[in-house]
Amino acid sequence: MNKEQAPDGAPHLIRHFNTLQATALNMSNMIGIGPFLTIPLLISALGGPQAMLGWLIALLIVIPDGLVWSELGAAMPGSGGSYVYLREGFGRVTFRRLMAFLRRRFSLRLNLRFERGAFGRLMAFLFIWQFIISGPLEIASGYIGFAQYLDYIWKAPQFTAPIGGIKVYSVAIVIGLINIALLYRQITRIGKITVSLWIGTLLTTGAVILTGALHFDPKIAFDFPPGAFNFSTGFLFGLGAASRIGVYDYLGYYDICYIGDEVKNPGRTIPRSVIISVIAVAVIYVAINFSIIGTIPWREFAPADEKKPLSDFVVSVMMERIYGSKVATGVTVMILWTALGSCFALLLGYSRIPFAAARDGYFFKVFSRLHPKHNIPHVSLLVIGVVAIICSFFSLGTVIDVLIATRIIVQFVGQIFAVASLRKNAPNLERPYRIWLYPLPSLIALAGWLFIYLTLDHKIILFSLVALAAGVVSFLAWSRGASKWPFTAPSPIPNR
Numbered sequence: 454m455n456k457e458q459a460p461d462g463a464p465h466l467i468r469h470f471n472t473l474q475a476t477a478l479n480m481s482n483m484i485g486i487g488p489f490l491t492i493p494l495l496i497s498a499l500g501g502p503q504a505m506l507g508w509l510i511a512l513l514i515v516i517p518d519g520l521v522w523s524e525l526g527a528a529m530p531g532s533g534g535s536y537v538y539l540r541e542g543f544g545r546v547t548f549r550r551l552m553a554f555l556r557r558r559f560s561l562r563l564n565l566r567f568e569r570g571a572f573g574r575l576m577a578f579l580f581i582w583q584f585i586i587s588g589p590l591e592i593a594s595g596y597i598g599f600a601q602y603l604d605y606i607w608k609a610p611q612f613t614a615p616i617g618g619i620k621v622y623s624v625a626i627v628i629g630l631i632n633i634a635l636l637y638r639q640i641t642r643i644g645k646i647t648v649s650l651w652i653g654t655l656l657t658t659g660a661v662i663l664t665g666a667l668h669f670d671p672k673i674a675f676d677f678p679p680g681a682f683n684f685s686t687g688f689l690f691g692l693g694a695a696s697r698i699g700v701y702d703y704l705g706y707y708d709i710c711y712i713g714d715e716v717k718n719p720g721r722t723i724p725r726s727v728i729i730s731v732i733a734v735a736v737i738y739v740a741i742n743f744s745i746i747g748t749i750p751w752r753e754f755a756p757a758d759e760k761k762p763l764s765d766f767v768v769s770v771m772m773e774r775i776y777g778s779k780v781a782t783g784v785t786v787m788i789l790w791t792a793l794g795s796c797f798a799l800l801l802g803y804s805r806i807p808f809a810a811a812r813d814g815y816f817f818k819v820f821s822r823l824h825p826k827h828n829i830p831h832v833s834l835l836v837i838g839v840v841a842i843i844c845s846f847f848s849l850g851t852v853i854d855v856l857i858a859t860r861i862i863v864q865f866v867g868q869i870f871a872v873a874s875l876r877k878n879a880p881n882l883e884r885p886y887r888i889w890l891y892p893l894p895s896l897i898a899l900a901g902w903l904f905i906y907l908t909l910d911h912k913i914i915l916f917s918l919v920a921l922a923a924g925v926v927s928f929l930a931w932s933r934g935a936s937k938w939p940f941t942a943p944s945p946i947p948n949r
Contacts, residue, residue: 485795507695665744693908
């Protein structure tokens, strides 16, 4: 449905993003501060350049998962992305036989029959629940990275100690407020800002890649420690950690799906932007990482801890050693621009999710408000922006682990099953794009997400499960207050 027109002149979203702008949004989000910030964490995961295998595993996950996003996004282009896909994908699932058994077995008075749309409502709620945790955490990781690289300018060239907590908090607050201010305007202007930030991102990555290519030393890049590829349980969990960092850096290939109501010709634009973004950024990431480990010995910045503070701004150090402090400072400014572009893209997409849920009656109504002048979901934007600032007070490692863990079960794995459900229960749904070689890509993505999840620290896994259980309890409490399933009388089942 085209959202460009609304009855009685009511505020409405505008379809303005074309393929170029959509790709720019995705790539600005994907590249961001990630590869400049996490290479020390990546190398530390396996203790050497063999950790680059984590990038390969991550790529083998996000490519097929990108195809999942493309089919869902092209078929259901609406604000909210995963919220819409899970709601529609599971909304046709009833589990009639299972629910009837539970009702008879336990003699419960609840309406345990999953009526049409009930399971979709539950999954949509759980996604919003986990998003309230993971979305701001992802934005916060960009603020943390911004603060770390800004610290190079404040202290260069003396690398005395890692950035202090007060500096991180102060920078996060200032940059977070700037980010909100940039997005507090009409979408037509935002599209132009997105492209300009994307250009800055490409210039930054181009400078790093060119420098690495001109000064690449294979002896430094492939300085493997003894027993680097000896398979063991430790190696497997280390590979999982490296893959998790790789996945974190790739996150964002789907960002355009969150603002499907603001995309021109979404049936073509969304799949193209997702696929182009994944392939282009994969090439860029490989080049960036080899540029870094091919010019600076990895033992100088790994393991990434307080004893090796240059791990906070390793690219700045790389440029300083080759060109001097003035050039390094200039490149650092470009990296900061890239970080801002990433946070901008994230907040733009994520602010539309609570808006979409509230508009459809699945979240607090206040989040459905559109600004009367700018036609943007300003309440959602302000709330997500402020929560992201608060989340930046945690450590980067904690931020990455928690946001990945909370997303896998409901969002990434859930969407894979949503595709299968829709293909079975809605065969006539218009699909401008279909997953190539289905179901093979879905199975590959599913195996990859489970590998990432099961190699997480057990405390993180426990936290994600507790958060999920709390989400179910919250859903039941919210449903009871609204007199909705399962606290309503069962409606009659039509005879078949």
